[in-house]
Amino acid sequence: MSDQCVFCEIVAGKVPHAKVFEDDMTYAFMDINPASDGHLLVVPKRHSKDLLEIPADDLTAVTLTAQRIAKTAIKELGADGVNLLNCCGADAWQTVFHFHLHVVPRYVDKAKDRLVLPWQPGVSGYADTITALADQLSPALD
Template sequence: MSDQVDSAEQCVFCGIVAGTIPCAKVAEDATTFAFMDIDPGSDGHLLVIPKRHSADLVQIPAEDLTATTLAAQRIAIVALSELGADGVNLLHCSGVAAWQTVFHFHLHVIPRYRDKGKDRLELPFEPGRPADTEAIAERARKLAGAL
C-alpha cells in the first residue's frame, strides 16, 4: 500500500493528467480524465478523476465531484453497451482503512460480467445478512442529527 501523498507535485494521477506518466486514456474533458486501471478487477475496469488534485471525498470541491460523477456515469453507460457488461459498479475508496492507495480522488468504473473469465472481483463481505436493527437505527439518528 502506498503512503498518503499530500501534494499534487508527487501525485501519480496528476502526472497522468500532465502527460508525464503514460496511461491508456479513455476520455478527457475540461475537468475530468478517464483511463484504464493497470490492475483491473474486470475487463474494462477504469478510473475517472478530476484534473484538479484533491486527496479524497472529504477534500474534493463539489463542482469537481459533480463533473467526475457525471463523467463516470457517461462512461458506465458506454461500458455496458460497448463491452457487453451485465452490470457496473462505481467504487470510491476514501482513506487507508477504506483501501485507498492513490491519494487523488478517483472513481473506479468496474464493468461486471456473469462470465467470471472477464470478472475477477468478489465481494469482501456477504450481502443479505442484516445487522442489529436497533444499532442501525441509532447510527441513523446520530448521522441525521449531525446533518
C-alpha cells in the same frame, strides 16, 4: 496539481497510461490492476486528496463522466452491470491520494470479472445498532 501525485502526473501526460476520455474537468484512464475487463478510473483534473476534500463541482463532473462511461461499457463491452467505487482513506483501501472513481464493468462471465464482494449482501445487521447509528448521524446533517 500535486508534485508527488501519480494521477496528476497521468493527467499531465508524464506517466504512460491508456487514456479513455478527457474533458475540461475530468480525465479517465484504464486501471493497471483491473478487477474486471474494462475497469478504469475517472479523476478530476484538479488535485483533491479524497471524497472529503473534493469541491462539489469536481465531484459532480467526475460522477457524470463515470455515468457516461458506465453506459458506454454496457453498450460497447457487453457488460452486464457496473460498479462505481470510491475509497476514502487508507483504512478504506485508498492507495492513491487523488480522488478517483473506479468504473468497474461487471460480467456474468467470470473469465472477464475477478471482483468479489468483501461482505455478504443480504445478511441483516442488528436493528438496534442500525437505528442508533441513524440517530447519531441524522441530527449532524440538519
